[in-house]
Amino acid sequence: MKTFIEHGEVWEIPAPTGGAKSGDLIVQGIAFGIAAHDAAEGDPLRVRPGGVHEKAAATGQAWTHGLAIYWDATAKNFTSTVGSNLKVGYAFTAKASAAAVGRVKLNTSF
Numbered sequence: 540m541k542t543f544i545e546h547g548e549v550w551e552i553p554a555p556t557g558g559a560k561s562g563d564l565i566v567q568g569i570a571f572g573i574a575a576h577d578a579a580e581g582d583p584l585r586v587r588p589g590g591v592h593e594k595a596a597a598t599g600q601a602w603t604h605g606l607a608i609y610w611d612a613t614a615k616n617f618t619s620t621v622g623s624n625l626k627v628g629y630a631f632t633a634k635a636s637a638a639a640v641g642r643v644k645l646n647t648s649f
Contacts, residue, residue, distance in 0.1 A: 549585050554578035564594065564610055564627070571610070571627055572645065589647040591631045596641030602634035608643045617641050 552567060559565060559574040565586050572588035595616040602608070608617050609624035618624060631642040 547588065549575065549587050551583050551585050553581050554584040556580055558582075559584050562592075562594070564615075566610070566612070566625060571625065589645050591642055591644050593640055593642045595639060596634060598639055599636055600634070601636040602630040602632075602641055604630060604633055606630040608641070617643050 550570075550572070552565075554574075555565060555567075558580045559578050561574055561576050563574040565572055565574050565584070570588065572586035573590070573592050575585040575587055578584040596602075597611065597614065597616050597618040597620065600619045602619060606619055606629060607621075607626060608619060608628050608630055609621060610616075610627045611618045611620070611624050617627070619630075626646070628643045628646040631644045634641040
C-alpha cells in the first residue's frame with residue numbers, strides 16, 4: 540500500500556498548556572487519548588488513542604456494561620452525563636454509584 544503510514548496506535552503531539560502527566564486524558568480537537576508519560580508544556584508527548592483505562596469517575600452514577608461515557612473536562616473525570624461533555628467511549632465494566640473510578644474503553648472512531 541503506497542498510502543499506508545502507520546497503525547496510529549500511538550501519536551506524538553506537543554504537550555498541552557500546563558504540560559501532562561502519565562495517565563492524563565489529552566484532547567486535541569475531536570481526537571483524544573491517554574498520555575503515555577509526563578511532559579512539560581510544548582515538549583513531545585506520546586498519546587495512546589484507544590484501549591481500556593481505569594480513571595477517576597463521577598460518584599453517584601451506576602454504570603452498566605456498554606453505557607456511553609463522557610469526559611468532564613472541568614471535574615477531570617469520566618461521567619455518564621452528556622451535557623457539554625465529550626463522548627469518549629463506553630463503560631467496559633459495571634460501576635457501583637459509590638465507586639470513584641471506572642473502566643472505560645476509549646473510542647477510536649469518530
